[in-house]
Amino acid sequence: ETGVTQTPRHLVMGMTNKKSLKCEQHLGHNAMYWYKQSAKKPLELMFVYSLEERVENNSVPSRFSPECPNSSHLFLHLHTLQPEDSALYLCASSRYSGTVNEKLFFGSGTQLSVL
Amino acid sequence: AQSVTQPDIHITVSEGASLELRCNYSYGATPYLFWYVQSPGQGLQLLLKYFSGDTLVQGIKGFEAEFKRSQSSFNLRKPSVHWSDAAEYFCAVDPHSGNTPLVFGKGTRLSVIA
DSSP: OOSEEEEOSEEEEOTTOEEEEEEEEOSOOSEEEEEEEOTTSOOEEEEEEETTEEEEEOSOOTTEEEEEEETTEEEEEEESOOGGGOEEEEEEEESOSSOTTOOOEEOOOEEEEEO | OOEEEOOOSEEEEETTSOEEEOOEEEOSSOOEEEEEEEOTTSOEEEEEEEOSSOSEEEOGGGOEEEEEGGGTEEEEEESSOOGGGOEEEEEEEEOOSTTOOOEEOOOEEEEEEO
């Protein structure tokens, strides 16, 4: 148990659906991240939030929309996804962003399948 | 740009045998290096990290890694593998760049056979 909880664990959706992924941490961390993990590819950083403000967006398509209402919660809203968006989506948190020596705590991920 | 290469996609070892997973990095300055492990259906867990000092670092679960600047490598080792070590292993480097926390390699999947 890392202290970072993601729901749902598995999600199957059609290309016209709208769904949301949820991440929650009660570690007192100020930074939260969304990563995408596809087969045979490195982990791709999607978004970084620091103190509830988005500080990095790595050229992610607009069909992915993050939301960070407070420092403990992070959402990823999904709409009109494509089959190639099927992947494991990992949430992570750390005490601060932009600081070396910060340990990342990962959730177990949401396995997303887009049909 | 910073990059991390894990040359082995999949490795199979016998239980009790020794293990070495390779990691090479491309980075101009002194890197900060990490190894993470991901068990099936789980997120990533930090095994160990190197920032400075002793080039041989000890981690959890009996793992160690050695930083070799001349070879730009940070290989992960374990003297005797247990069946529970079967997982995906990721090497990562801190790019010292803005708010990007880590750059990851593609991972090496470890299978353990009896």
